[in-house]
Amino acid sequence: MPSELTLYNTLTRKKEVFQPLVEGHVGLYVCGPTVYNPVHLGNCRTFVSFDVIYRYLMAKGYKVRYVRNITDVGHLTDDGEDRMSRGARLEQLEPMEVAQKFSNQFHDMMRTFNALPPSIEPRATGHIIEQIEMVREILANGYAYEVNGSVYFDVEAYNNGNDERYGELSGRRIDELMAESRELKAQGEKRNPSDFAIWMNASDDHILRWDSPWGSGFPGWHLECSAMSTKYLGERFDIHGGGNDLKFPHHENEIAQNVGACQHAGARYWLHTNMLLMNGKKMSKSDGNTISPEELFTGDSIHVSEGYDPMVIRFFMLQSHYRSTLDLSDEALQAAKKGYQRLLEAWNSLQEMQASGSAQNGTVGKELTAGLEAAYAEMDDDFNTPKALARVFELVSRINALQGGQLSLDEITARQLTEFRDGLGKLLFDILGLQNRASANGADREALDKVMQIVLDLRQQARADKDWALSDKLRDALQDAGVTVKDGKDGATWSV
Template sequence: MKKPKLKLYNTLTKRKQIFRPLKDKIVKFYACGPTVYDYPHIGNLRAYIAEDILRRVLELNGYKVIHVMNITDVGHLTSQADEGEDKVELAARKQKKSAWEIAEFYTKVFLDNIKTLNILKPHIMPKATEHIKDMIELIKKLEKKGYTYRTSDGIYFDTSKFKRYGKLTGMTFEKLNKYLKAGIRVPFNPEKRHITDFALWKFSPKDVKRQMEWDSPWGVGFPGWHIECSAMSLKYLGPTLDIHAGGIDHIPIHHTNEIAQSEAATGKQFVRYWFHVNFLIVEGKKMSKSLGNYYTLQDLLDKGYEWREIRYLLMSTHYRQQLNFTFKGLESARKAIQRLGEFMQRLKEVNKKGSSKRIAKIVEKYKLEFWKAINDDLNMPKALAKMWEFIRKINKLLDEEKIGKRDARKIINLMLWFDKVLGLKLEEFLKEEELPEEAKKLIKLREKARKEKNYELADKIRKELKEKYGIILEDTKEGTKWKKVK
């Protein structure tokens, strides 16, 4: 089988390109991580799942991925204009805890969330507060090269001095300045030379004692948000990254500023492929706490949905398209996961001897079709459609009893190969689930009742098993079979 070439859409070039890393078979992958001041919402998690799919696809294609994701535990202010309060310190004041306690608590929440959703943990997860020296050194380098200036509240990067500032947006320096003013993306600070200039180091307010502050050559303060990613990616991955991932909201400011300061400091291309994930809306509306449609992972788990159902829904729309999260969609995801579980169970139970060349051809065909889809800029809707087409075809052959045990093993192996990308832990559906002793006794009692033609008691026990244990029974010529349902 000829492996299809991997193509990724590059925000920088505005087109799909064949992916070629700088070093053969090694991928330096940096992803913007969480600002740890609150619970991640499902929009955040959608982006992390998309990045997880990207890493899984890279690994499926034989690449060794070095995956770095930062933890922003200082410096992310409430305003895009380097104004307002630090989000972590603000949360600390509201919750009457220290900023360090807030950062530690929400870092743990984030790690628990990605573990629950079976998102592969990044290999390196540097915290901003542990890399202040690296940030200071990077700012000193920019200062030496003449890219900085001082205001009353900090050290700023002069964006007019960096050629092609804004290249990620497709806008010129002048157009981007007009766009930010017109869209009021960044309130104007009269001390800034240009609206696009950004803080590299912020001074601590004279009348307020910050919990997180450090000495620097310019005065006591804390790093700007943008410098954090540049310093940490440079330390762990070097001056040029193969892939940098994040949300589309980061394109005009955060990622544009990362490019400017990184390339100004090193003189080398910062990122070769930019990967951006689109927004999530809820029931057709923007997600917000005021509308009551703001959901965290725990909110959905508390409503009785399982992690597989949530992951399935969040990965089922192409990452570059807006995802409309609906509870109807979540119910459909629930049915999809149930069907997947039943399919895996059905394959496991095949006992018929023999195998056929026809099955081997079907398996090879759908492996290639799925691979083509995911290698075409992670086309998950198409990949999932191919998987369901394959399942329908196999179910028909199972109905016709045309699949032997060795065939079933080949089919299971392909499903587990699909799952290297899907991350749904399909192998768990193949495990024997132990029934509670009371449920086992009830099943035996029902079998006895059926033999004695006491159908009223048999039906009563069937109902009790479903209501109490979530077990439904199926009477077949091979005997009574059971399965768990929601």
């Protein structure tokens, strides 16, 4: 019997059984990129994690509306400049050219990592009307005030005597938050340091600006997600996700805004991915401890010994739970490459197996089924991909034992084998989003199979003639080309 899906809810700090608001349907909102520069590898880790979550919810039978926004206005740098304006200045382009350029690059990167597109991908600049209306509602409900054309959220009014209300998600007290509040241009007019802008008056040189009831200005960064999640998922919806770095202030402010406008906190479950480290340290451009996705693919970096297939990198990411830190290193990637290759070899071997057991003689088949069910149960435990993969590798050992003759195919029925293949393939490719590169191109693979069979026959003949030099030369040449040859009792097989 399938297990219940449990999620770790950041808001309550505990695992909870997932119960959607509407049976059979899930509303999922994930904070997307700010498209003023190329997407960072750490962001890729977050989006791959939520891609798996999206895929698994659909595999559980839910109809999922997945909303992931594009931020193209309102996200300010520490000195108060809009990130899109800065990107436009550095690129010598119009802000919307910058937004389009890096949106395209982001989409290309998501396709490279085999991440499914969201159901809806709204842009902040396409929802200015909705954001202005939300500011109106927050003001009308007494949770904001206007000063010199800017509108600030009133944290004291929101708390209403409960100093732990603002900070509920991040677990930080109001006095800490006030001490850490950064001072942006023109925000000395705030009543309290913890208040934050939901609409900002634009200076004369500010490029991105819109007319509003408070004058020409632009929305605060946090406002867009509140407005767009409400528009597409409702005042209450199921899951809100993002990186740990967004927990405060971005997500904390979203909750406050939703309460201020709708009297509801928005999402019921909050999921957060942890950070990506490299060589045990936080990634940092200033000390050279950083690598881009492209450099990881090409190997053009001092931090890696070679380029890595995007699927190897995706597999590496899945070996750590989304709530755990992930430490990137060349050694870890080498191990992931070998593990992924071993997984695909077992999968390709499985495709060639023919069951011969009877309905009464399916002991091995039952063991495989039980192992697969255990892998799915791990996914039900807060999408635990590393434990699910550990279960899968236990199955890999069983598959290899079947191929090598240590286990008998007489103990698995045709039905068991078919159901096991289907279930394992669904987990690996539909849910975890991996790709079998060696078998992805039907006609090309068929032609390659024929060529490889000739090479393997030549190698087998060399072995029969005890021409070990030729046999080893063929094996080494294949290895250099990324082809692994495995010798079994029924002959040699190959994989890439």
